[in-house]
Amino acid sequence: MAKGNKLTTRAENYPEWYNDLVKKADLAENSEVRGCMVIKPYGYAIWERMQQTLDQMFKDTGHVNAYFPLFIPKSFLSKEADHVDGFAKECAVVTHHRLMNAPDGSGVVVDPDAKLEEELVVRPTSETIIWSTYRNWIQSYRDLPLLINQWANVVRWELRTRMFLRTAEFLWQEGHTAHATQEEAVEEAERMLGVYGDFAEETLAIPVIRGVKTERERFAGALDTYCIEGLMQDGKALQAGTSHFLGQNFAKAFDVKYATKDNKEEYVWATSWGVSTRLMGALIMTHSDDEGLVLPPSLAPHQVVIVPIYRKDDEKDKVLAKCAEIAQTLKTAGIRVKLDDDDTKKPGWKFAEWELKGVPIRIALGPRDLANGKIEVARRDLKTKEVMDLTDTVDETMTALLADIQTQIYQKAKTFREENTTSVDTYDEFKAQLEKPIPGFIYAHWDGTTETEEKIQAETKATIRCIPIGNEQEEGVCIYSGKPSKQRVLFAKAY
RNA sequence: CGAGGUGUAGCACAGUCCGGUUAGUGUACCUGCUUUGGGAGCAGGGGGCCGCAGGUUCGAAUCCUGCCACCUCGACCA
Known part of the structure; x- marks a missing residue:
């Protein structure tokens, strides 16, 4: 059972991991x-x-x-020449406005008499x-x-x-x-x-x-x-x-x-x-990671999820009452909080489920915590858990923690980008970089011509993502043509 | 549009080569009891035009023909 809902890992197959995640989360x-x-x-x-x-x-x-x-109206699209060139190949077109029963009883067909004077393009x-x-x-x-x-x-x-x-x-x-x-x-x-x-x-x-x-x-x-x-x-x-x-x-x-x-x-x-x-x-x-979605607190539908843990009915009542109290405190402080009081799922199941769904903070509270005045707080991004005192300022603690998570996941992504950004001076280096498991962002000189851009793409699948704003100006030569260049542009394989 | 692959229970798959009990397994679902601090256990139960249409045969998920759909990888693109 535990294995049943595991995602394909990123290392195994990245596109499959992505698909799995979208569905399972x-x-x-x-x-x-x-x-x-x-x-x-x-x-x-x-x-x-x-x-x-x-x-x-x-x-x-x-x-x-x-x-x-x-x-x-179809004619609108053709009024700007470049525009129609760009979109013509991928337009859905409405040609009729009525259906009818097929004469042979086989179902519904388009009524040929209901043809539009001018076709309509779905924008x-x-x-x-x-x-x-x-x-x-x-x-x-x-x-x-x-x-x-x-x-x-x-x-x-x-x-x-x-x-x-x-x-x-x-x-x-x-x-x-x-x-x-x-x-x-x-x-x-x-x-x-x-x-x-x-x-x-x-x-x-x-x-x-x-x-x-x-x-x-x-x-x-x-x-x-x-x-x-x-x-x-x-x-x-x-x-x-x-x-x-x-x-x-x-x-x-x-x-x-x-x-x-x-x-x-x-x-x-x-x-x-x-x-x-x-x-x-x-x-x-x-x-996101191999355990599922990781959401920035700013976007998480539930920023904090509270999972109550209990065995008997009297425990349940006390634990739920305390959880509800915490939930109310957090809600009042403007935190989007979910009290998962679903009686048909066990705590372990809930832990896994909310991790898959990327909830930034999970609070668990059981009889043991109730007796000790504690809560267990787990961070989704770092997958860490710690038991802390349950105080009157739990809302402030959570607010600060959410802010910290928001900052840290941004920093983590930024570090990843920096570690995977390279600068190359020759076409051989360029191609070698693209062969690596994580090709990343590549800065290289380019002669400014569409011709070169197209050839590089045809040979390597890499495209020029952009000419960065505020780009540092420096003398160099195009990695492909050897012609002079005044700045490096940003290359990458792209989605 | 090119190259591969897959269609069988809600989902994931086995069975197909080599035709033959009531089509099977996991999971999910329903009922009950025990459980509940990391995806619970046991028992019982329901659920199938085996992608579609023809054909071969006493008999087809299985063989033959045609069709359809979807997925992955390319070319095109946010």
Whole structure:
């Protein structure tokens, strides 16, 4: 029995470990729809916490929420040339609006008479529908800036999917802003990258590199794509968020102009930015271990779980009363606490279950503790246990412990990243590094051409994740072409 | 779309090569008793169009043909 619920270990098979964990920690499961997952309550609770935190950060930076249609008329997609190139291959298309019983009684079929005049595309992203709407909303410089975010689902018909990391349908937020000047728009794109970076590091406890994408890796239709890149435990990079400076491309495509103070007509400047349920994947692959999920306290649906231990009914009453008292104290202090008083499960089972689910702190209290005025406190991240006095300030103790866990898992991830970041000067060194079990982040000189970038990828599978912001400038030569280079860029194998 | 693999109870699998009792094991589920400080023990019980459609045969989970679905690894991508 004890073996029954063990995860595949990371060393055995990393992708399988990931899949096992997602299922066994009750985060999500594959649905009966190809490439689409069901996010289960526990997984969704974590996503909701991400949403709440981000939503507040967006509002604090002046944004408001709105909602645009799921469907986009096909013709909209073709108005921006690069944009359609980027998404055309992965769009789900609605062609009919009615079903009917099959004439031969074999079931339900699409009614051929219900064909749409113009097909509707299920949004892969909302730039086009939003910019066609903005045209009506923007007339004057007084209407700017327009700072809007939407929480939505989008569909990209991916050939190969993995839960949270790449699913055909996924949940995300997309911000779409309009500005009077290029400077303002660039500032906005950079501001939101900052928001994402802070969110990743402070809330998710994932250290990230902030950078700019190369031309080849840029969002379809953008002039610049900013990104945050995290390093997962298997040494592969994961793009955790992007923010795009769109220039006037969409304003021109959808004819969105405004009157300046001196009554000149100008196209507006745009940004868009988004993070998705992929962050769940980043969270899992950054912190979790062979025992299961490890959650940062900031996101844990239950920050503290209390497991009562008892044998007889009189013990049960006393132990539960004390547990409830502790739970109330913690709750009052603003701690998300779960008293696991489920009578049908034994303590050992609960210990294992809550470890699998990544609850940061577990308190166990039994008759022995009750008699001695103690509690047993276990930390999920370090897998340590200690018996401590149960005092009136248990809430302060737990609050401090939660803060410490949040800091420590971030530090641990950061140390891992630093230990797995290398700098190389030759192509041979580069290739050798990529052959290692944990290839990690690799800094190397690059000549700045797409051609070189593509050849390196074709030969090694490594891509340029970004050109880090504030990158140190130094003279060097491209590892591939030998041409001069002024800075190192960040390479990695990526998800 | 290329290469592999898998479809049998909620889940994980055995059985298929070599056709033949009532299709089996673990786990989960239900009932009872004993248990409860690291995924409890015993006893009893329920649950199966063996992926789908044809075919061969006295007889098919097993052999043949066709189809479908899913998974892993590539190419494409957040």
